[in-house]
Amino acid sequence: MGVEFKDYYRILGVDRNADDKTLKSAYRRLARKYHPDVAKTKDAGERFKEINEAYEVLSDPEKRQRYDTLGSDWQRYAQPGPGAPGGSRVQYGGDLGDLGDFSEFFRSVFGDLGGRRAGFDAEDLFGARRPRRGQDVQASVEITLEEAFSGTHRTFALDLDEPCPTCQGAGNVKGQPCATCHGGGWQRTRRQVDVKIPAGVKSGQRVRVSGEGAGGAGARGDLYLAVTVSPHPLFERRGDDLHVSVPITAPEAALGTTIEVPTLKGRVSMRIPPATSSGRAFRLPGYGMPRLKGGGAGDQIVTVKIVMPNDLTPGERDLYEKLKAQRGDNPRAYQG
Helix, strand or coil: CCCCCCCHHHHHCCCCCCCHHHHHHHHHHHHHHHCCCCCCCCCHHHHHHHHHHHHHHHCCHHHHHHHHHHHHHCCHHHCCCCCCHHHCCCCCCCCHHHCCHHHHHHHHHCCCCCCCCCCECHHHCCCCCCECCCCCEEEEEEECHHHHHHCEEEEEEEEEEEECCCCCCCCEECCEECCCCCCCCEEEEEEEEEEEECCCCCCCCEEEECCCCCCCCCCCCCEEEEEEECCCCCCEEECCEEEEEEEEEHHHHHHCEEEEECCECECEEEEECCCCCCCCEEEECCCCCECCCCCCECCEEEEEEEECCCCCCHHHHHHHHHHHHHHCCCHHHHCC
């Protein structure tokens, strides 16, 4: 049975003397127009297949020469067996299911349809193709100050475009659009990733997880986590130091005392010397945040704040009146 002749020049809408640049331009325009993910017409799938077939032949100098020479018989003579002259076989690189580098070129053309589909470097389309690593992916994570202090783990469900497992990203299986990815070569997948967030991380920093980004023709890209450390009700972070305010009473400030101070390591005792003014700061060395690149930790700065009771008893008022009379009204008399 004869093979229906397909005019590949007509399919691509180019002259028979069209050069490679013209062929490529025509292919890009038509392939985008009739791609199954874009076109809405019923015959889009068949037109898309014809466009790919036409470009696969005309973009290859040897295939194009045989097509121009043999005309309508070019496919029959490309098959093995007694139909070929002298029993020989003309090699054309297999059927459309084995497009090889051509299928990779197709992925480069449609790399922007899904935002992450380019598989090979553009400058290598018709030379030595180098697999392009998958794109880097960024996600956001919010952790508590306690988690930033000690380090933590997070498990992420990443929805990414990955090479189709059926056609391995080629977009076709034996000349037919892949039923799994509908000819796109890529498929939306969900992957679980467990990430270690190091101690000492700050808001605005990114944690890099090598090889956990999007898949590609080459190695996977990387995953970058943009970290936000949520505000703490007690502690304020300034660099690697932690700041906290602690209330004390007027008698404690005047006479001195020992108080319990909260830290991220637990409560510790701290001595308040006599005649301590409100706003005085004390340093607890090594009780701040761990330094991300090593080298110990910051400090905790404890600022005391003198608080007064809401209601003074008659006895307390009498004592303050006596103190006022002894010290006078000049506030400088209270400064050490």
